[in-house]
Amino acid sequence: MRLLVGLCVVLSIFIVFAVYTIHEIRWLEDYQVNVVQKNRKASLELLRLQNDAYLLAISLRDMTAARARYPIHEWRPEFVRIRRDMDDAVRLEGDFAVSTPASSDKRSQLRRALQDFWRSADSVFTLAQRDNEAKARALIQTELEGKRAVISEIAARLLVLNDQAQAEATERISAVYGTVKRDVVVVIGVLFLLALGTGLYTLEANRKTFARLQHLTKQLQSQSEALQKLSWKLIDVQEETLRRVARDLHDEFGQILTAIGAMLGRAGKKALDEDSNRDGALVQELQAVQKIVQETLQTVRDQSQMFRPAILDDFGLEQALEWFVKQFSRQAGINVRFEAELRDGAFPPEDAIHLYRIVQEALANVARHAKAQDARVTLKEQDGELDLEIRDDGVGFAVGPESNRSSGDGLGLMGMRERAEHLNGSLAIESAPGKGTTISVRVPLRKKMGIANRE
Ligand SMILES: Nc1ncnc2c1ncn2[C@@H]1O[C@H](COP(=O)(O)OP(=O)(O)OP(=O)(O)O)[C@@H](O)[C@H]1O
Ligand SMILES: [Mg+2]
Secondary structure, three states, X not given: OHHHHHHHHHHHHHHHHHHHHHHHHHHHHHHHHHHHHHHHHHHHHHHHHHHHHHHHHHHHHHHHOOOOOOOHHHHHHHHHHHHHHHHHHHHHHHHHOOOOHHHHHHHHHHHHHHHHHHHHHHHHHXXXXXXXXXXXXXXXXXXXXXXXXXXXXXXXXXXXXXHHHHHHHHXXXXXXXXXXXXXXXXXXXXXXXXXXXXXXXXXXXHHHHHHHHHHHHHHHHHHHHHHHHHHHHHHHHHHXXXXXXXXXXXXXXXXXXXXXXXXXXXXXXXXXXXXXXXXOHHHHHHHHHHHHHHHHHHHHHHHHHHHOOHHHHHHOHHHHHHHHHHHHHHHHOOEEEEEEEOOOOOOOHHHHHHHHHHHHHHHHHHHHHHOOOEEEEEEEEEOOEEEEEEEEOOOOOOEOOOOOOEOOOOHHHHHHHHHHHHOOOEEEEEEOOOOOEEEEEEEEHHHHOOHHHHO
């Protein structure tokens, strides 16, 4: 949120500054066009006026020369032409000039002086036309020349004023440039500080976030380690309980049932010897009960084997799996093949039970979920590792992107993985809808097994 506010502030400064700069530059452009250019044009008109005044001076001199070539009245057209030109120049100068109190005062003086001059000039020509050439000449010398000089001087003054205005405008323009330059530096400085502040703030915020993340990761790690320990403890307790139940079932119930069976056998024989029971009804009943006892004994033994196969402790993993697979195949009605290439006693029973349980759970899943016809369990020893694979040709299921994680890990798969990891090994699930399922377990042999020591 704060970063966003910072960004907004920086952006608004940019926008305000851009608007301000564009405004100032426009103003400068307008100012240059309106004031400086117009002023220059006005100056040109003033120069034109001065030039006309100079022409007038020459004409007046020629008109009053001792041996004038033309009579005075013949100068009239020339004066009319100059007058028109001067009027035009005055009008244009008035249009272009940027008026100030001083300059407009001078401008009206100029207009008055011009009117005055032309009025006198008209009287000179009137006198000349009435053949009063000498009087006219005297009027030129006493009045007209002086009035012309006044015009010339006022024009010169106006030019000076225009020059001053021009200089002021230039000064003002450079002042505006100076202000804009200073503002650019200030804004760049402010933006730099803001960017620096934002950057530092971001760095600090990121540092804090990462520190928190690290802390959380550590916490998570220790929690997951604790959970793993707990889950392993559960598996351990379960194994221990199953072992005890299996032993009790086999030893105690087994013995009791065996004893009952034997007693029933003896009772049957006795009954056969007795005359009163020659019809054999009692014998038959006793035999039936004995059969039930024997079947129960078999069930108890089977259950005991399921809980904790004694065969695993007595003959090792390969035999135990072979027995289990056969048993499973018969009960589940799925054709399961078992292949093993394992050296004798390769795995101590306390480790082998976990591989056994993995096969048990994997085949239970095949029976429950796979709808498979055939399955195969293979056990191989390779490069100091034990490879266990349970493969089926059933419906399969979607496995997550990482091949060793299924999308819907239930407790069964989780327990299998847990057991594999406890043996320092790994478990991979390869499956896709319609493609069957393969569970592969790899466990190092040397570390966990006693065979290396025994060899
Ligand atoms: N061989 C298989 N063929 C098809 N789907 C399977 C197979 N093995 C596992 N699955 C799928 O993976 C899911 C998870 O299996 P998992 O053994 O972890 O849990 P479960 O069998 O559903 O429950 P339980 O915790 O009792 O074992 C199953 O629900 C099933 O959809
Ligand atoms: Mg399962």
